[in-house]
Amino acid sequence: MKLGISSYGAYVPQYRIKVDEIAKVWGDNADDYKNGLMVTEKSVPDVDEDAATIAVEAARNAMARGADAKKIGAIYVGSESHPYAVKPTATIVAAAIGAPSRMTAADFEFACKAGTAAVQAGMGVVAAGIAETALAIGSDVSQGAPGDALEYTAAAGGAAFVISKNDLIAVINDTCSFTTDTPDFWRREGADYPRHGGRFTGEPGYFKHVTSAAKMLLEKTKTKPTDYTYAVFHQPNGKFPTKAAQMLGFTKEQIKPGLTCPKMGNTYSGASMVGLAATLDIAKPGDRIFVTSFGSGAGSDSFDITVTERINEVRDLAPKVWDYINNAKYIDYATYAKHKGKINIDG
Incomplete structure (x- = not known):
């Protein structure tokens, strides 16, 4: 039995901050991070973007590549920055793309591999015949404390994969x-x-x-x-x-x-x-x-x-990852801090 990916989509926010800008604020040597971590800049969510909106955009791009939302029987969203402690991100995605109510949905958490765990779970429900297709998503607006080494790399973005037995672009x-x-x-x-x-x-x-x-x-x-x-x-x-x-x-x-x-x-x-x-x-x-x-x-x-051969039919139906990466709008640290909610104005 062949099982695999029938569609996919990704999303990366437009805003970026350069490593040099972060290092300038904390008095660090930017070259230590650029050379040591091999990172020169990172994506930053807009003020109204979170793991849910990123998951929705990635899912919509997957739908644009030929997937039928009405056939989805399971949606699993992996993240370590779900916007709600109690309320699933998966149901938000389901409503946004018009998935049917006759489905199962859940949020996954396993640090940075929650998305691939969602893929494996999707493979399971499809293989078992519980769902015709499953949508597995990895989405995050990663956290890094001000001045911590994580702040130089913690970024925002996500990708969605439709798991199915039919119309596969990849087995x-x-x-x-x-x-x-x-x-x-x-x-x-x-x-x-x-x-x-x-x-x-x-x-x-x-x-x-x-x-x-x-x-x-x-x-x-x-x-x-x-x-x-x-x-x-x-x-x-x-x-x-x-x-x-x-x-x-x-x-x-x-x-x-x-x-x-x-x-x-x-x-x-x-x-x-x-x-x-x-x-x-x-x-x-x-x-x-x-x-x-x-x-x-x-x-x-x-x-x-x-x-598979079908990749050529769907590839150009939605924005590619590097289209998003290359469409960058650079911001300074103050704007970055505002976007990330690092400044508490409520006292």
Whole structure:
């Protein structure tokens, strides 16, 4: 039974702030972040944009590429910045795109891999026959405390994928996950900003989980990096996915199309999904794509995907990821702080 992606869409806010502008405010050396993190600027939500509106825009772009909202039987939205603590983002998306009421919907949370967890859940309900199609979304307006290293990368954006058995633009050949209890990053209930355990962030967090899940899938599918045209790894910055690719035997050319973080920052739950969308924007029929997400806490999901002929029919029906990235409007730190609600005017 073939199961996979029948449509996709992404959305990135227009506003940007350069790393230099943030460093100037805090007296930091911008080059330390640009060279160390391989990020030069990041996307910023407008004052009326949040994870829900971004999810809606991504979903609408997925509908524009030929998906029928009336056939959707499940909507799952992964995010770590859902606008409501108690009220689903998924139902907002359903209403906005005109999905039927005879459906199931839920919000997912697993740090930066909540979106790919939503994809796997969507695969499950479609495979089981519970839903004809499922809509899986990763969307975030990422948080970073003023002056914290996270502020240089925490960005806004998201992507949506329609999971189905029919009219596939890409077949999901296989998937697997690797998960442990690793306290590398967290945000308590009621806290405005997350905290991170620096010594857990790299090796025991990101690299252990990404490489473990990736190796599991390579072994499971009996494939090697050279069997894939492209690869996408979770991108909290530009450095980590580049290093992970090298560790696993993938080349810079394979990850280049989906490496969006250097020009738009880390969209948390949307990061690997935006990378996949950007790769589908240029992929050809028969191309094989390797994807591995990462979520702090910690876990990774890996996917083996093959692009079909139908990609050529739908690709140009909605804006591409790099169309959004290149359509940038730059702002200063004061405007950024206003957009992000970092200034409390209520006292």
